[in-house]
Amino acid sequence: xxxxxxxxxxxxxxxxxxxxxxxxxxxxxxxxxxxxxxxxxxxxxxxxxxxxxxxxxxxxxxxxxxxxxxxxxxxxxxxxxxxxxxxxxxxxxxxxxxxxxxxxxxxxxxxxxxxxxxxxxxxxxxxxxxxxxxxxxxxxxxxxxxxxxxxxxxxxxxxxxxxxxxxxxxxxxxxxxxxxxxxxxxxxxxxxxxxxxxxxxxxxxxxxxxxxxxxxxxxxxxxxxxxxxxxxxxxxxxxxxxxxxxxxxxxxxxxxxxxxxxxxxxxxxxxxxxxxxxxxxxxxxxxxxxxxxxxxxxxxxxxxxxxxxxxxxxxxxxxxxxxxxxxxxxxxxxxxxxxxxxxxxxxxxxxxxxxxxxxxxxxxxxxxxxxxxxxxxxxxxxxxxxxxxxxxxxxxxx
Numbered sequence: 001x002x003x004x005x006x007x008x009x010x011x012x013x014x015x016x017x018x019x020x021x022x023x024x025x026x027x028x029x030x031x032x033x034x035x036x037x038x039x040x041x042x043x044x045x046x047x048x049x050x051x052x053x054x055x056x057x058x059x060x061x062x063x064x065x066x067x068x069x070x071x072x073x074x075x076x077x078x079x080x081x082x083x084x085x086x087x088x089x090x091x092x093x094x095x096x097x098x099x100x101x102x103x104x105x106x107x108x109x110x111x112x113x114x115x116x117x118x119x120x121x122x123x124x125x126x127x128x129x130x131x132x133x134x135x136x137x138x139x140x141x142x143x144x145x146x147x148x149x150x151x152x153x154x155x156x157x158x159x160x161x162x163x164x165x166x167x168x169x170x171x172x173x174x175x176x177x178x179x180x181x182x183x184x185x186x187x188x189x190x191x192x193x194x195x196x197x198x199x200x201x202x203x204x205x206x207x208x209x210x211x212x213x214x215x216x217x218x219x220x221x222x223x224x225x226x227x228x229x230x231x232x233x234x235x236x237x238x239x240x241x242x243x244x245x246x247x248x249x250x251x252x253x254x255x256x257x258x259x260x261x262x263x264x265x266x267x268x269x270x271x272x273x274x275x276x277x278x279x280x281x282x283x284x285x286x287x288x289x290x291x292x293x294x295x296x297x298x299x300x301x302x303x304x305x306x307x308x309x310x311x312x313x314x315x316x317x318x319x320x321x322x323x324x325x326x327x328x329x330x331x332x333x334x335x336x337x338x339x340x341x342x343x344x345x346x347x348x349x350x351x352x353x354x355x356x357x358x359x360x361x362x363x364x365x366x367x368x369x370x371x372x373x374x375x376x377x378x379x380x381x382x383x384x385x386x387x388x389x390x391x392x393x394x395x396x397x398x
Contacts, residue, residue, distance in 0.1 A: 063199045067099035067192070074188060075101055078181065079173035082146065085156075085192060086115050086166040087200075095119055095166065098196070103144050113137035115166045118153045122163050124186075126177055127151045146170070152177065154189040158197035165196055209257075209305065217260045220267060224274055226356050227263070235259035237346035237387075240394060244386040245342075250307055255339045257304070258314040262343055265294030265316070292316050293328045310337070318343040321378040333380075341383045345371060348379075349387070364391075364398050 071083040084100035088110065095115055097106045110116055117135045118125055130136045130148045141148055149171045156165035167189045217231040238259040242252045266274060269291055273284045280288060296316035304311055317340035320326035322333050326344075336344075352367035362370075368391050375384040 063195065064099065066195065070188070070192060071099045071101050074167075074169065078152075078169055078185065080152075080169040081171035082169070084115075084168045084170075085196070086119070086168065087196065088119050088164055088166075098165075102146070106140065106143075108137075108140070113140065114151050114153050115168055118155050118166045118168075119163060122155045122157070124155065124182065125151065125153045126182070128177075150177075152182075152185065154185055156189055156193040156196060158193065158200075164193065164200060167192060205305070213257060213260050216264055220263055223271075224266065226275075227354070230350055230354060231260055231263065233350045234262065234343065234346045237349060237390070238343050240390040241342045241346060241383065241386045242339075244389045245338075245382070251339065254308050254311055254314070255342055257308060258311045258318075258339060259343050259346065261295065261299060261312065261315040262318045262347065263291065263295070264299060265291035265296070268294040268298070289319070289327050292319050313337075314339045314343070318347050320344065322380050323377055325378070338383070341380055342386075345379055345383055345387050364395055368395075 067085050071085060074080065074083045082100070082102050084097050084103070084106070086095040086106075087098045088095055093110045095108050095110055095112075097103070100106065108116065110119055114125060114127060114130070114133070114135050114137075116137075117123070125135075127133045127136065128150050130151050131138070136148070136151070138148075140146075152169040152172055154167045155163050156167060158164050167185070169185075221228045221231060235256050238255050239252055242255050247255075269288060273280065273287055276284070293316065296312055299312045299315070302312065314337050316328070317331065317336060320329065320331045320336045320340060321344070322336065322341070324330050324332035326336075349367050349371060352362045352370065353364055355361045368388070371379065371384065372388060375381055379387075
């Protein structure tokens with residue numbers, strides 16, 4: 001069959017009517033002449049519907065939202081009662097639904113049921129009578145209260161041909177099952193596989209990045225035992241404040257990374273100053289203040305994900321204050337990125353409530369009152385108010 005003949009996607013799919021393979025359908029296909037005639041009539045209509053599904057991939061949806069829309073539209077186009085996209089988890093030897101119509105997240109062993117069979121063999125399946133097939137597991141029907149009649153399942157593979165998931169349709173209307181429909185489903189499955197593969201790669205890169213920045217942060221924690229855990233707490237407080245302000249997930253992720261990196265420049269501060277017991281001299285304090293600039297100078301060439309290009313700058317500005325009294329540049333008001341202002345309050349609060357070489361730890365309530373007293377002076381009213389809301393919800397009883 002020449003599936004890709006023609007200049008447009010519709011022409012390529014419609015050409016499959018003229019180049020049909022005979023006798024190579026999955027077992028169970030009903031390919032009598034009436035069925036084939038109906039498929040010919042509906043093929044171009046279905047092709048346009050497949051293009052509509054494909055166009056969803058060009059829209060700026062998050063992956064979960066995109067795949068939910070894909071499963072819903074696939075059900076409509078192929079007259080199925082349910083559609084699910086399963087992801088293979090090799091470490092846990094399991095399958096879980098990243099998107100599904102009519103059910104919440106499902107989790108099952110990788111070798112269980114029809115989906116498990118497809119995930120382990122890479123075969124395409126159409127099972128016209130699910131309950132008469134030994135590969136079918138009725139457990140999911142018992143869990144969901146659904147009655148499965150027939151099943152269509154296709155493997156999802158990444159560009160290296162590694163199986164990463166399964167597309168499953170349940171209770172497809174009989175007239176919608178045929179060679180032409182399988183060809184169209186393969187196209188949908190291919191598009192899903194590309195999106196899923198890219199998303200899984202991105203998640204892997206995110207985990208690698210997170211591991212990298214946490215390793216950087218731990219080098220400071222290990223070098224300066226009195227501040228051990230400081231990075232983690234500042235990130236936690238910063239995220240909490242950002243959520244109180246209703247910031248987007250993208251900005252919150254940026255804040256999280258910047259908070260983890262905010263003190264990395266201390267790696268350039270001599271131990272005689274960093275670990276000094278007692279107060280710093282004015283000269284030593286000036287040297288300590290350079291850690292913010294060192295954070296920027298050391299990390300500025302680190303390649304971060306798209307959208308996070310200004311993370312290092314944000315991290316380096318957490319000691320700036322809206323009255324211009326901060327460092328390293330003496331910025332004021334809106335010159336200071338909102339993200340840096342948030343980390344600044346979180347850092348101030350944790351420093352006040354942690355035992356240091358030169359001071360004891362203040363109570364959470366005392367530290368909160370000190371920050372509140374600087375509202376509109378050192379810290380913006382907007383960020384201070386968000387911190388107070390966060391404090392009352394999560395920190396007041398500590």
